[in-house]
Amino acid sequence: MRWEGNRESGNVEDVRRSGGGGGGFGLGGRSIGIGTIVIALVGGAIFGINPLTILSILSGGGPAPQVQQAPAQRPPADDQMARFVSVVLADTEDVWKQLFSQGGATYTEPKLVLFRGAVATACGSGQSAMGPFYCPADQKVYIDLSFYETLKNRMGAPGDFAQAYVIAHEVGHHVQEQLGITRKVEGMRSRVSRADANALSVRMELQADCFAGVWGHHAQNARQILEQGDVEEAMNAAARIGDDALQQSAGRAVVPDSFTHGTSEQRQRWFATGLKTGSVKACDTFASRQL
Template sequence: MKWEGQRQSDNVEDRRGDGGGGGGMGLPVRAFGGRGLSLGTVAIALIAGWIFGINPLTVLGLLSGGGAPSAYEAPATPAQRPPADDRSAAFVSTVLADTEDVWGAVFKASGKTYEQPTLVLFRNGTDTACGRGEAAAGPFYCPGDHKVYIDLGFFDTLRGRLGAPGDFAQAYVIAHEVGHHVQNLMGVTDRVDRQRGRVSEAQMNALSVRVELQADCLAGVWAHHSQQSKGWLEKGDLEEALNAATQIGDDTLQRNAGRRVVPESFTHGSSEQRMSWLKRGMASGDINQCNTFARS
């Protein structure tokens, strides 16, 4: 992926030097609505003990019931920019900038204005409008503050532990979380969250799968337009993203954790589903092709 020398986003906040996110509320990050939308939450929980040496129930607590925290205090220190010589930060800043360009154009074409999210780099843990975010949960998006959160150590996990190396695999992770931001702007997040408490746990899991698969498709839409405008993908890049989608499918993660595959427990979709919807977005470049709620 020929990303060097491209525009970098100004919407990147570096909290890696704040001592792990400060004191804060110590609340777990939540899913949907006021809760964080993560690329890996439940699936990552299944292998948390294997990778991080922590109790999976700790991570599963990220999806426990309840609404958004009643109060949120923004970090007391001013937002910091990443160091100019930080190659990893430069990479995510470049990918974020391109998502801004692509989604800005897509929204403009439909007569709307795209609100750019902020990407927060943190280490170990940090406070968010959705509660306490922990690196063990993987990258996540918080609808409450319109921010994407990522501990760059996740890329080491993606490459070394999950078997998904490559720049474009990492770009897919960022684009997926930005996809959750697009969903939030479209009202999808709120509509799904309103179903919580009205439907069964199994039905809520099924809705969660559709949310995650749509974010995969939206990541594919970004990749389509990004390649058309920049032509920065090289041989094997698309395969890297598809491999990443496969490696983080619920069934693959459960199987790799030595557990029985339980489709009813899926919250992000199977490997085949994730790869299929990512490919759909890549092939079409059409946001209207990403209605996972109307398709099987």
């Protein structure tokens, strides 16, 4: 992916100097082991719904731990990975500001928070083991950069465009928040069965995948960011985190009613739809009869 020398976003907040660490953490007075962390990471945290909810359920509920952190600052200029993230975020800003403007609306840029170990958010306390997530309550994307090692080594999805896809997907959730989609869907989910609520979550996640593709389409047209193999990297990442693939890799039976993100094929197809068309309207997963 060609990103060196491109504009860096001013919306990156670095709170890593205040991060925690350790092999486990407490939630609601209970200790959560590495097995539970892996379930949360693999089963729902990656690229999707707020993982704080998943860990709360797995731990039996209860209040999230309080995280103390220092004020945010700009990331160091010599931090290569932070620079990469800043450039990708800036690129999403440029694309979505233009698309919103064409539709007669104003795009409010999200913040992206770099943390290490643990972080306080308006959605509760986050942990690095949860993977990247978006909090609609404060309109911020949160990521511990060590996640990219997990993506490469444990999930089998290496490559810088796969890493960019992670950010673009989370920004896709911010776009949904800006368009009012998040509030409508959450209202609907509260009134239906668990299986139907999961089905709505799948449509939300696939739309965020498609929005990530929309960003890639316009970024490529404007700045020619793609190099050979980049699209394959993102498609591989989408395949690795399909609900069916995750359940199979965990040695479990594939249970479609439990899906919250979509199958590998669906995630690849909707990302490809956005990448090919560059159209927000083409990403209307809620109107699509067949996902």
